[in-house]
Amino acid sequence: MLRAAAAAARSVALVDFDRGPQRRQSNAEMPAGALLQLPAPPNLNLTFRSIGHCNCPTSIATYLISSAMRAETLLLFAAPLAYLALAPYTKVEESFNLQAAHDILKFGIGPEGLKKYDHVEFPGVVPRTFLGAAVLAMLASPARLLDLDPFAYQYIVRGILSILMSLALYRFYTVADRALGRSTAFWFVLLQATQFHVNFYASRTLPNTFAFILTTIAQSFFLQNRIPLALALLTFTTTIFRIELLLLLATTTLRLLLTRRITIPTIIKSGFIGGISGLLVTVGVDSWFWGEAPMWPEAVGFWYNAVLGKSVEWGVSPWWTYFLESLPKLSLNPLTYVVLVPLAVAWHPRRRVAWDLVVPYLAFVAVYSVQPHKEWRFIEYVVPPLTLTAAMGASYIWDRRSKSVMYKLCSIAVTLSVPFTLALALLMGLISSLNYPGGHALAHLHSLSHATSSTNRVWMDVATCMTGASRFGQREAEGWWYDKTEDEQRLLEEGFWEGVDWIITEHVGKFERAEWEKVEVVRGYAGVGKLSVVGGIEEQGRSDVPRVGWWERWAALWPAPYGVRLAERIWILRKN
Structure with missing residues (x-):
C-alpha cells in the first residue's frame, strides 16, 4: 500500500498545480537570451482531474504540502x-x-x-x-x-x-x-x-x-x-x-x-x-x-x-x-x-x-x-x-x-x-x-470620563490634523462637534471661543488662561540619542500633566542611557 501511495504521489508531482508540467525545466536549461517567454496558464480542471484519477489520499496530501510550501507568500x-x-x-x-x-x-x-x-x-x-x-x-x-x-x-x-x-x-x-x-x-x-x-x-x-x-x-x-x-x-x-x-x-x-x-x-x-x-x-x-x-x-x-x-x-x-x-x-x-x-x-x-x-x-x-x-x-x-x-x-x-x-x-x-x-x-x-500624536489625542479625548456633556465642541489646530486626527476619528453621532478653523483673525475673536468646550493643540502657551485647564498631553518622537534620564525618556518640556500613549509605560522602564527621545507634542485642554 505504501508503494502504491508513493507511486500515486509521484504521478501527481509530475503536474505542477500552478503551472503545468513545463515548470519542471530548470533555469539552467533555459536560454539566457529568452526573456521570460511563459507558457499559457494550465487548465485547472485537468489539473484537479489528475488528482482525482489517482484515487488516493496521498495525492491530496501532496497537494496540501505543495501549497504549504508557499506559505511564505502570506508574509x-x-x-x-x-x-x-x-x-x-x-x-x-x-x-x-x-x-x-x-x-x-x-x-x-x-x-x-x-x-x-x-x-x-x-x-x-x-x-x-x-x-x-x-x-x-x-x-x-x-x-x-x-x-x-x-x-x-x-x-x-x-x-x-x-x-x-x-x-x-x-x-x-x-x-x-x-x-x-x-x-x-x-x-x-x-x-x-x-x-x-x-x-x-x-x-x-x-x-x-x-x-x-x-x-x-x-x-x-x-x-x-x-x-x-x-x-x-x-x-x-x-x-x-x-x-x-x-x-x-x-x-x-x-x-x-x-x-x-x-x-x-x-x-x-x-x-x-x-x-x-x-x-x-x-x-x-x-x-x-x-x-x-x-x-x-x-x-x-x-x-x-x-x-x-x-x-x-x-x-x-x-x-x-x-x-x-x-x-x-x-x-x-x-x-x-x-x-x-x-x-x-x-x-x-x-x-x-x-x-x-x-x-x-x-x-x-x-x-x-x-x-x-x-x-x-x-x-x-x-x-x-x-x-x-x-x-x-x-x-x-x-x-x-x-x-x-x-x-x-x-x-x-x-x-x-x-x-x-x-x-x-x-x-x-x-x-x-510615535509620529501621530494628533490621532492619539483625538481618540483619547473621546474616552475621557468627564467628556459627557451632550454638546462637546472641539477645536483642533493644524498640527493636530497633520498628525493623525482624521474625519474617521470624529464622533458627530455622539454629540461631538469639531472645528478646524485656521484663520488667525477668527481665532483672535473672543466670541469664537465662547462655544468651544475642548481644545487639542500644539501651542499650549497661547491658552495659558484661567478658563482653560490642561487635561492631558501626548508626547511624540523627538529623535534618537543619549537620554538625560536613565529609566525614563529625554525630558523635553516636562510637565505634571498626565501623558497619553501605550509607549509611556515602557518609557519609564527603559534602562539604557541611549534610546528614543520623546517630547510633549499635542495638548488636550478643557474649559473650566
Missing part, C-alpha cells in the same frame, strides 16, 4: 497589515485620499453630499484625483451595513488598500516564480516582506501608493513579455496618479527599443490606448467631484510643481540623494546593493533578465534626480524589480552553497541578513508609530 500580506495595526493613524500627506474615502462613504456622491466634503473647505495647494479614494470607498461600502465604531472604517479602508498592494506584489511574485524559479521567488518574498518603507506605507492613502499597485502589475506584464499591455497600463497610471511616471515610461520604452523587443507603431498604439483611457477616466471622475470641467488633476499638479518650480518650496536635496540615501533605505537589507544585485547582473545565468530589471529603473532614478525636490516615495516604484534582481543574486548563492566554502559562508551571510533586516524594520515601525 506579503501580513507585513503591511501588521504595520497598519501598529500605526493606524495618518499624516497630512495621506489626508486628501483618506478624507475623500470617508466623505464618499458617509455622504455619497450626490450634489448635496459633495458640499459636505473636506476638500470644499480644505482644497489643498493643487487638486488630486478622487479615483483611488472612490475605489476604496466602493470596496469598503458593504461594511456600512455593520454597526461599527467610526474609526473602524479607517482600518477597513486602509486594510483594503494594503491588501490591494499585497495582491499586486503577489502577482509579481507568481510571475517571477514561473519565469525564474522557485528559489528566486522564495528569496523575493523574504527580501520584500522584511523591508520597512514599502510595507509601512502599503496601507497609506498616498497617490504614490495607488500608482505603486498599478506599476507593479505593469512590471509583472513586462516579465511575461506582454509588453503592449504593460505599456498601456503604465501610461494609464501616469495619466491618473503620478505624472513623473512619464520618465519611467520613457526609460522602459527606450530599453525595449534598443533590445528590439518592440516597434514604434506598437508603442504609439499602447500609449494612445492607455493615455486616452486614463484621461477619460480622470477627467470624468474628477470634473464631477471638484465641480470644475474639465479637471485633470495631474496636469494641474505638473504645471504647478514642475513648470512653475513650486516643488522646491518643500525642500531641495543633492542629485545623489536617491542613489546614496533613498535606495538603500528602501531596501534596508545591507547586502542588496553591495552584493546581491551586482552578482545577479554579472554572473547569474539569466543575467540578461537582471539587466532588463535594473537598467530602465535605475535610468529612471538617474533622470529624476535632476528634480531638486526629492522624496523616497517618488521612486518607490523601482523596489519590486530591484528586489527581484537581488533575489536572483541570493538564489544564485543559495543554490551553490554546497559547492565551496565561500558559497557556504555567503549563503549564511545572506540568510542572517533577513532576520537582521526584519528586526531593523520592526524597530523603525515602532519608532514611526
Whole structure:
C-alpha cells in the first residue's frame, strides 16, 4: 500500500498545480537570451482531474504540502497589515485620499453630499484625483451595513488598500516564480516582506501608493513579455496618479527599443490606448467631484510643481540623494546593493533578465534626480524589480552553497541578513508609530470620563490634523462637534471661543488662561540619542500633566542611557 501511495504521489508531482508540467525545466536549461517567454496558464480542471484519477489520499496530501510550501507568500500580506495595526493613524500627506474615502462613504456622491466634503473647505495647494479614494470607498461600502465604531472604517479602508498592494506584489511574485524559479521567488518574498518603507506605507492613502499597485502589475506584464499591455497600463497610471511616471515610461520604452523587443507603431498604439483611457477616466471622475470641467488633476499638479518650480518650496536635496540615501533605505537589507544585485547582473545565468530589471529603473532614478525636490516615495516604484534582481543574486548563492566554502559562508551571510533586516524594520515601525500624536489625542479625548456633556465642541489646530486626527476619528453621532478653523483673525475673536468646550493643540502657551485647564498631553518622537534620564525618556518640556500613549509605560522602564527621545507634542485642554 505504501508503494502504491508513493507511486500515486509521484504521478501527481509530475503536474505542477500552478503551472503545468513545463515548470519542471530548470533555469539552467533555459536560454539566457529568452526573456521570460511563459507558457499559457494550465487548465485547472485537468489539473484537479489528475488528482482525482489517482484515487488516493496521498495525492491530496501532496497537494496540501505543495501549497504549504508557499506559505511564505502570506508574509506579503501580513507585513503591511501588521504595520497598519501598529500605526493606524495618518499624516497630512495621506489626508486628501483618506478624507475623500470617508466623505464618499458617509455622504455619497450626490450634489448635496459633495458640499459636505473636506476638500470644499480644505482644497489643498493643487487638486488630486478622487479615483483611488472612490475605489476604496466602493470596496469598503458593504461594511456600512455593520454597526461599527467610526474609526473602524479607517482600518477597513486602509486594510483594503494594503491588501490591494499585497495582491499586486503577489502577482509579481507568481510571475517571477514561473519565469525564474522557485528559489528566486522564495528569496523575493523574504527580501520584500522584511523591508520597512514599502510595507509601512502599503496601507497609506498616498497617490504614490495607488500608482505603486498599478506599476507593479505593469512590471509583472513586462516579465511575461506582454509588453503592449504593460505599456498601456503604465501610461494609464501616469495619466491618473503620478505624472513623473512619464520618465519611467520613457526609460522602459527606450530599453525595449534598443533590445528590439518592440516597434514604434506598437508603442504609439499602447500609449494612445492607455493615455486616452486614463484621461477619460480622470477627467470624468474628477470634473464631477471638484465641480470644475474639465479637471485633470495631474496636469494641474505638473504645471504647478514642475513648470512653475513650486516643488522646491518643500525642500531641495543633492542629485545623489536617491542613489546614496533613498535606495538603500528602501531596501534596508545591507547586502542588496553591495552584493546581491551586482552578482545577479554579472554572473547569474539569466543575467540578461537582471539587466532588463535594473537598467530602465535605475535610468529612471538617474533622470529624476535632476528634480531638486526629492522624496523616497517618488521612486518607490523601482523596489519590486530591484528586489527581484537581488533575489536572483541570493538564489544564485543559495543554490551553490554546497559547492565551496565561500558559497557556504555567503549563503549564511545572506540568510542572517533577513532576520537582521526584519528586526531593523520592526524597530523603525515602532519608532514611526510615535509620529501621530494628533490621532492619539483625538481618540483619547473621546474616552475621557468627564467628556459627557451632550454638546462637546472641539477645536483642533493644524498640527493636530497633520498628525493623525482624521474625519474617521470624529464622533458627530455622539454629540461631538469639531472645528478646524485656521484663520488667525477668527481665532483672535473672543466670541469664537465662547462655544468651544475642548481644545487639542500644539501651542499650549497661547491658552495659558484661567478658563482653560490642561487635561492631558501626548508626547511624540523627538529623535534618537543619549537620554538625560536613565529609566525614563529625554525630558523635553516636562510637565505634571498626565501623558497619553501605550509607549509611556515602557518609557519609564527603559534602562539604557541611549534610546528614543520623546517630547510633549499635542495638548488636550478643557474649559473650566
